[in-house]
Amino acid sequence: MASDRLHLLRVYTDADAILEGQPYAQALLARARTLGVANGAILQVIDAYGDAGIVHGAKAVDLAPRRHVIVELVDEEPRLRGFLDSLGQGEEVGLVTLETIAIVAHGGHRHHAKS
Template identity: 30%
Template sequence: MSRLAGAAVRLTVLLGDDEVWHHRPLYSEIVHRAHAAGLAGASVFHGVEGFGASSAVHTARLLSFSADLPVAVVIVDTEPRVREFLPQLQELTGLGLVTLEQLEVVGTRSAD
């Protein structure tokens, strides 16, 4: 993992937690590919409620038995490195919304 400081981008992939790639959760496949590509960092965040292109609301509320809860995969690195990684995302089927946002990294520390 590389240390970041200054200008960077945040790549966010929004998808459902029941999406898979070769019997592995799609979010896990994305994180492992980002790690193998040497990107600075990736995290997965599970949502409790959301909707997307289908307009169906998915929720984790007790009385609802909805599956496919929302998941956000967030990857941060320099813009050239993230853009170099984008073709790997295109290989994966079923991707939801993918966004890129400019940001400034003001500090990092190792959580390991």
């Protein structure tokens, strides 16, 4: 994976959405891994708003909060476009963005460090 050609794909979705019996975001992450996408994560959204002007969040005053998550994937553009082709546009998919990124640092993870 050449670091000068990396892209970030974000898929915004509802945390409660289901695909094939599992949470939609987890299904997307599993599909990305199967397709060989280099890096992926599911991020929980604390608070957000969109073009409808509705604030989404999980505050104590909400009777039925609509929780949202963002699936982030990092790889070269052709692989991410392949993932997008497998995605399909259903009601579960909100905003989808794709942008060029530059890796400015890449540290190790403590759980992988040798003792």
